[in-house]
Amino acid sequence: MNHSNLIVLAFAFILFSCSGNEYKTFISVNQTGYETDTPKIAYLVNSPDTGYYFELVNSQTHEVVFTDSIRVFRDPDPASGDVVGIIDFSEFNDSGSFILRMRDNHQVHSSPFSVGAKVYAGALETIIRSYYYHRCGVSVDLGDEWSYEICHLDDAPFYDNPEQRIDVTGGWHDAGDYNKFTVNTTLSASLLLYMYAENPDRFSDGQLGIPESGNGIPDVLDEISWALRWLLSMQRSDGALFHKVSQKRWIGEFLPHTDPSVRYLFEPSSAATASFAATAAIGARVMYPYNPNFAQELENAALKAWNYLILNPMNLPLGGFRNPPDVSGGEYGDTNDSDERLWAAIELYNLTSERQYLDFFINHLNRIQLRPVHPISWRNAHSLALHAFYFSDTDGLFSQSKEDVKTALIRHADQLLDTHKRNNYDNLLKHTEYYWGSNSVGLAYAHDLVQAWKITGNTAYREAALDQLHFVMGRNPLNLSQITGVGYRAVRNPYHQLSKVGNFSNPVPGMLVGGPNNYVFLNDREISPYPAKNFEDAFRNYFVSEPAINFTAILAWVMSSLSDYSKPYSVQETL
Numbered sequence: 001m002n003h004s005n006l007i008v009l010a011f012a013f014i015l016f017s018c019s020g021n022e023y024k025t026f027i028s029v030n031q032t033g034y035e036t037d038t039p040k041i042a043y044l045v046n047s048p049d050t051g052y053y054f055e056l057v058n059s060q061t062h063e064v065v066f067t068d069s070i071r072v073f074r075d076p077d078p079a080s081g082d083v084v085g086i087i088d089f090s091e092f093n094d095s096g097s098f099i100l101r102m103r104d105n106h107q108v109h110s111s112p113f114s115v116g117a118k119v120y121a122g123a124l125e126t127i128i129r130s131y132y133y134h135r136c137g138v139s140v141d142l143g144d145e146w147s148y149e150i151c152h153l154d155d156a157p158f159y160d161n162p163e164q165r166i167d168v169t170g171g172w173h174d175a176g177d178y179n180k181f182t183v184n185t186t187l188s189a190s191l192l193l194y195m196y197a198e199n200p201d202r203f204s205d206g207q208l209g210i211p212e213s214g215n216g217i218p219d220v221l222d223e224i225s226w227a228l229r230w231l232l233s234m235q236r237s238d239g240a241l242f243h244k245v246s247q248k249r250w251i252g253e254f255l256p257h258t259d260p261s262v263r264y265l266f267e268p269s270s271a272a273t274a275s276f277a278a279t280a281a282i283g284a285r286v287m288y289p290y291n292p293n294f295a296q297e298l299e300n301a302a303l304k305a306w307n308y309l310i311l312n313p314m315n316l317p318l319g320g321f322r323n324p325p326d327v328s329g330g331e332y333g334d335t336n337d338s339d340e341r342l343w344a345a346i347e348l349y350n351l352t353s354e355r356q357y358l359d360f361f362i363n364h365l366n367r368i369q370l371r372p373v374h375p376i377s378w379r380n381a382h383s384l385a386l387h388a389f390y391f392s393d394t395d396g397l398f399s400q401s402k403e404d405v406k407t408a409l410i411r412h413a414d415q416l417l418d419t420h421k422r423n424n425y426d427n428l429l430k431h432t433e434y435y436w437g438s439n440s441v442g443l444a445y446a447h448d449l450v451q452a453w454k455i456t457g458n459t460a461y462r463e464a465a466l467d468q469l470h471f472v473m474g475r476n477p478l479n480l481s482q483i484t485g486v487g488y489r490a491v492r493n494p495y496h497q498l499s500k501v502g503n504f505s506n507p508v509p510g511m512l513v514g515g516p517n518n519y520v521f522l523n524d525r526e527i528s529p530y531p532a533k534n535f536e537d538a539f540r541n542y543f544v545s546e547p548a549i550n551f552t553a554i555l556a557w558v559m560s561s562l563s564d565y566s567k568p569y570s571v572q573e574t575l
Helices: 003-018 121-129 182-198 219-233 270-287 292-311 338-352 355-367 382-390 399-422 438-456 459-472 497-501 549-562
Strands: 026-028 033-035 041-045 053-058 064-069 084-088 096-102 105-109 113-116 161-165 244-246
Touching: 026 096, 026 105, 121 219, 121 549, 182 219, 182 270, 182 549, 219 270, 219 292, 270 292, 270 338, 292 338, 338 355, 338 382, 355 382, 355 399, 382 399, 382 438, 399 438, 399 459, 438 459, 438 549, 459 549
Parallel strands: 033 113
Antiparallel strands: 026 041, 041 084, 053 064, 053 096, 096 105, 096 113
16 A cells, blocks of 8 residues: 555545544445446545455355455545545456445445346336326326325416416426426426437336336337327417416425415417427427327427427527516526527428428527537537437538537537546536536436447447446435435435325335535525535425436436447437
8 A cells, every 4th residue: 555545544534533424434336236347436435444455245145256455536525525445346247236345344335236237227117117106187006105196187277367278287297396397398308208219129018017008109108208298288379389387386295186276377488399399309200100190290299389480580588488576486497599499400300301400400500509518408408409410310411510519529528528537426517516406417418428429439438427327326425326216325305295295105216306506505504515415315405305307307318328338329220
């Protein structure tokens, strides 16, 4: 052991001794596990011990199956304050259930985890099935504890004219509450559609055990269709999409079917309309082999939405949607809809092969390409538009534009790699990026790295993306899986009204919570001086513990894309 490592462990001992619970000692792992033939890294965090060896122990036989020394970082991690030792057991590829422990101190050990092929298959199914428990306007019952009666059948009177209403029942509850937002539903549905289109062999009919199982359509597409049909109901006759269905203000927590709030229909927005045009185009393409009539309905609606956008080139309402003065809660406003319009254009081209959509994309590309590539969110479709264009079949046209887009995407991916190298936990967030929904931000960056891997074949991008998946699945400073019901030590108290008010033994499984938030604190109380530790597993702290359908969607896409080591491929193969 060299002197620098001794100095670091001495420093860790001082931190552990003087700082109470801020510097706990533990072994941090992906609590679901690691696939064979992939890097297998865990962390010894803030150890006061002088032992420098770890053991990998079979959980069933208690046999030590692998041992090696621990490498230690020289400096504390700026986002967490932790001194982190590297436990590398990548050489081990036998299947089974295991724990890691210190060789000379068995009290310091990890949560159980698996090593094997298709380790994430069960977790992915749990994550996708979570959408069923967010269905609105129908009774939900799979014979488990998370059932509820039919809800919200009176959606929705117009906010500005309550005497009139249209039927917009259905869709998914957005997050911990029961409101429904067009831009968040479109993003979530599109990510799940992309997930299916890129790996269709991973999804089958009967896989989720939902009411539609057995109809000859993969269950994931049935679940997405529940959202798509609601989106169709939100389209106005001129093609515009109403922005949201929501209560005016929070009135308390209820089960879905006992919620007494009036949920109003709010004015259309061009951002919602453009996001819908893109999503409906993707849905039409993916659904056509299974339900051609529904696919045609989606295509017609996408074209009608596009026509509205062409006739209304400004961001509407002007400056983006804003809540009226007497409305609080989710707004989902977007001050710039140019990225959503480009996304719609390229996906309509991918659906129809009509040159007008490709020309629109090229002619308007300069409006977004010089901006940084923002992480995917309900507000930012920048990355989705650029990747959809790069992987599209343009029949040899606009090759220079594709090269320019590739350059921008790889530059962005290289910047993410630089951040990855600077973080002792090998995640992708800068210490300034722990804001609301930080878990989904890191996974959005993982999405971009997976796409960079597909473009270049450089496995460094894929492995960095995989590290972010490890991070949210438990290999983090909190030693806590951020996905309900997934992992030995998973979040148990999300801000999720159904899970809380239902008084279930466990929350609805498969939901990704927002994660550490260093910018907005419950009751202005800072949880930790370190950004990556500003989190608590507490129902009332929705700033960090609330799940949302878009958070879970980007998780599902990343997990599906990183399951199994497969060769890079072109999305064109699935068009």
